[in-house]
Amino acid sequence: MKKSFVAVALFMVALSAAQAQKLTGAGATFPYPIYSKWFSEYSAAHPGVEVNYASIGSGGGIAQVTKGLVDFGASDMPMTDQALAASPIKLIHIPTVMGAVVPIFNVPGVSDLNFSPEVLADIYLNKIVNWNDPRIARDNPGAHLPDQKIIVVHRSDGSGTSFIFTDYLSKVSKEWAGGPGKGTSLNWPAGVGGKGNEGVAGLVRQLPGAVGYVELIYALQNHIPFGSIKNAAGNWVKGSIEGVTEAAASVKNMPADFRISITNASGANAYPISSFTYLLIPAHPTDAAKEKVLRDMLSWIIKSGESEASALSYAPLPPNVADKALSTIYALP
Secondary structure (H helix, E strand, O other), X not given: OHHHHHHHHXXXXXXXXXXXXXXXXXXXXXXXXXXXHHHHXXXXXXXXXXXXXXXXXXXXXXXXXXXXXXXXXXXXXXXXXXXXXXXXXXXEEXXXXXXXXXXXXXXXXXXXXXXXXXXXXXXXXXXOOEOOOHXXXXXXXXXXXXXXXXXXXXXXXXXXXXXXXXXHHHHHOXXXXXXXXXXXXXXXXXXXXEOHHHHXXXXXXXXXXXXXXXXXXXXXXXXXXXXXXXXXXXXXXXOOHHHHHHHHOOOOOOOOOOOOOOOOOOOOOOOOOEEEEEEEEEOOOOOHHHHHHHHHHHHHHHHOHHHHOHXXXXXXXXXXXXXXXXXXXXXXX
16 A cells, blocks of 8 residues: 555656746736736746746847747847748737837926927937927926936847837937937937847946836836826827827727727827837747646646736737637647
C-alpha cells in the first residue's frame, strides 16, 4: 500500500512538472499596469504556470516576437502589412483593452489646461515655445499662464504610445502629417526623451514648464495634471473610460484582424487620442503545450480579466469585439 502511494505521488509530481509552463512576453508600456495584474492573477490561479512580461515598448515587443525570442508580444500600434509580411513568424492581433493617451503638463500655478488640436501639434512642432503664447491663452481664458519656456517631452524608445499620439497629430495637422508623421520612433522637432510611459511621466513631474504624453493610468498614478482636448465634434473632453468607449463606438465594422485606428473619432464625447492595444500571438506554435496555456490565458483575459479594466482606468472591449476576439482565440491551433 505504501509503495502504491509513493508511486502515485511520484506520478503526480511528474505530471505537475510536465504541465508547468513558463510564458514570456514583451512590449507595450501602455497596458503594463493591467497586464501585470492579469498575468499575476492568472499565474496564481494556475499552479505551475509562470507569466513574465517585460515592459520595453511596442517596438521592442514587435522585434522580439518576430524573432521568436518571446512567446507573445504586445503593441499599441497594429503592425503594418509590410511588417507582417516581413516577419518570419506569422502573427495574429488579439485586442485586450482600450486606453487614452493624455497630454500631461507641469506649469507652475496652473492645474488645468485646454489643448486645441492645432496648438498641441504646434507645441510639438516647436512653433509654440512659451506657455503664455496667445494661442494657448485663447483656449484658456482666465488662466494665469506664466512667461515660461515650454519643455517638450517625448518617448526615447520605440513606442506604441508615440504611435497613437502621432497618429492623432497626423490627422489634425497637415504640417505634422507632412513632416514628422506617425510612427513608433520619430525625428522629433524638439524636446527631451524619456523611456517608457514611466520615463515621460517622471520627466514631466521633475521639470517645471514640461509637457508630455502618457497613457491615462500613468497620469493618475503619478498625480500629474492632464489637459482637455477639443474633439472632432468641437467639444472639450478629458481622457476617460467613457470617452474611450465612445471613440470605439465609432467603429461600425471591426476588421477581421482587428487592426484599426480610433484616434480623432466622431461622437459628441469621444476622446480623440484613444486606441486599442494588442497582444501579438504566433499563428503556428512550435510548442503545443505552451500554446495550450497561452490560448487558455487569452480566453481568461477576455472572459474574466476585462471586468478589472475600469478599475485601472482602461476601457474594456465592447461586447461585440470581445466575442470576436474569443472566436479568434478558440480558432488558434
